[in-house]
Amino acid sequence: MERRKFLSAAALLALKPTFGNLYQSNPEFYLNRNADNVELWKDLRALFPLQKGRTYLNNGTMGITPYPVLQAVEQSFLTAATEGAYPGHSDELLKLIAGLTGVTADEITITKNVSEGTNHVCWGIPLKAGDEVILSTHEHVGGCLPWIHRSKSEGIVIKTFHPGKNAEETLRNFEKAITKKTRVVAVPHIPCTIGQILPVKEICALAKSKNIITAVDGAHPLGMIQFNIREIGCDYYYGCIHKWALGPLGTGFLYISKNILEKTKCTHIAAYSSATFNMTSNPPTMGELVPTASRFTYGTFSGPLFDGAIKALQLYNDIGPDKIEKRIRGLATYLQDKLLELGNKVEVITSTEAASRGAQISFRINNGNKKATQDFQSECNKKNIVIRYVGESDLDCLRVSTHYYNMEDEVDLLVDELKKYIGG
Ligand SMILES: Cc1ncc(COP(=O)(O)O)c(C=O)c1O
Numbered sequence: 001m002e003r004r005k006f007l008s009a010a011a012l013l014a015l016k017p018t019f020g021n022l023y024q025s026n027p028e029f030y031l032n033r034n035a036d037n038v039e040l041w042k043d044l045r046a047l048f049p050l051q052k053g054r055t056y057l058n059n060g061t062m063g064i065t066p067y068p069v070l071q072a073v074e075q076s077f078l079t080a081a082t083e084g085a086y087p088g089h090s091d092e093l094l095k096l097i098a099g100l101t102g103v104t105a106d107e108i109t110i111t112k113n114v115s116e117g118t119n120h121v122c123w124g125i126p127l128k129a130g131d132e133v134i135l136s137t138h139e140h141v142g143g144c145l146p147w148i149h150r151s152k153s154e155g156i157v158i159k160t161f162h163p164g165k166n167a168e169e170t171l172r173n174f175e176k177a178i179t180k181k182t183r184v185v186a187v188p189h190i191p192c193t194i195g196q197i198l199p200v201k202e203i204c205a206l207a208k209s210k211n212i213i214t215a216v217d218g219a220h221p222l223g224m225i226q227f228n229i230r231e232i233g234c235d236y237y238y239g240c241i242h243k244w245a246l247g248p249l250g251t252g253f254l255y256i257s258k259n260i261l262e263k264t265k266c267t268h269i270a271a272y273s274s275a276t277f278n279m280t281s282n283p284p285t286m287g288e289l290v291p292t293a294s295r296f297t298y299g300t301f302s303g304p305l306f307d308g309a310i311k312a313l314q315l316y317n318d319i320g321p322d323k324i325e326k327r328i329r330g331l332a333t334y335l336q337d338k339l340l341e342l343g344n345k346v347e348v349i350t351s352t353e354a355a356s357r358g359a360q361i362s363f364r365i366n367n368g369n370k371k372a373t374q375d376f377q378s379e380c381n382k383k384n385i386v387i388r389y390v391g392e393s394d395l396d397c398l399r400v401s402t403h404y405y406n407m408e409d410e411v412d413l414l415v416d417e418l419k420k421y422i423g424g
Helices: 009-025 038-045 067-083 091-101 114-124 141-154 167-177 200-209 303-319 321-340 372-382 408-423
Strands: 108-111 132-136 157-161 182-188 213-218 236-240 252-256 346-348 360-365 388-390 397-401
Touching: 067 303, 091 108, 091 303, 108 114, 114 141, 114 182, 114 213, 114 236, 114 252, 132 141, 141 157, 141 182, 157 167, 167 182, 167 200, 182 200, 200 213, 303 321, 321 346, 321 360, 321 408, 360 372, 360 408, 372 388, 372 397, 372 408
Parallel strands: 132 157, 132 182, 182 213, 213 236
Antiparallel strands: 108 252, 236 252, 346 360, 360 397, 388 397
């Protein structure tokens, strides 16, 4: 049943060279058009294998991989298999991520996902029983489980704060959670729940003034909004390429500031963590850990996925981060305005403050039926519309993500379904 909804692999292969070539042979087709030009986005939509009739508004869970990226991955796997070429470390991906986030390549290490970065940080910061760590109540399971597990196993104490309606309220709530025992704050830049952009720069500045270590979960920003880690001022920043940057699944990164690298315990060590070792001496010895964040990338890795990630970031740069941000924030505003027009049966939860609104809008249905929000998601599933149910922190809401491959008529379709639902 499920299979019929998608193009067969053979059909995909038949299409792929056409669209891949369209991009490769004709990159000018988007360069001279600005973010307001809908035709530009329609043309770019052709780079995505998404099936016609499938309204995918869930990029916050997983980005759709465009053909040029799929091709890069396939080509790289083929090269490895035909030449027996073992993937070596290349600085290209590190440089691309560093360039996009305002830091240097030696402060970036590649991970397979956000959770891996969170774990390196959570277990790498020296803490003792009773030390307090502040998290938000809107954490993703991957953002909080490592800390909760450490609190169970090592007795650190977790304190939480609620994101507010706007940046100012969020900052005030965070401030109230600080005590003399606070050692770390680990917060999402954009939570998975309601997509609100949190004031991480202000949170980090306040934390720094009290000698608190700062870690930012950046699962969502890369590819959605432009940001500068140095300006945010955090010690650690962990994100991924497989959401808004539209890279292959299983690609992430971790930033570790130079100032904190040596103080961070490296819990996983293997090939590439250190340049030398000697098993014939007694006792066996190893050299120093390499002096860069890449000491955290160890052992054989999926080079082809990294090659796909490079392609995804090149495509992002080619189209233009500014243009993409305008487009996807514009679509989110378009959706939010339409939801706000629907009256009190639809409660828009994501902040309407422009600085706090990214490319995800969350809402819940208040029509007297306690199950309405979940029911509506089931209705959407039946109509081939994909949105995410948010059960975290009992929020009971729906999150809609809009990327540049989404079109206004897809947003209209969702809103029309919602009108039908609340009207009935
Ligand atoms: C805010 C946030 N943090 C962490 C994660 C975990 O990401 P990953 O699955 O790449 O480990 C997610 C995933 O959706 C997320 O939204």
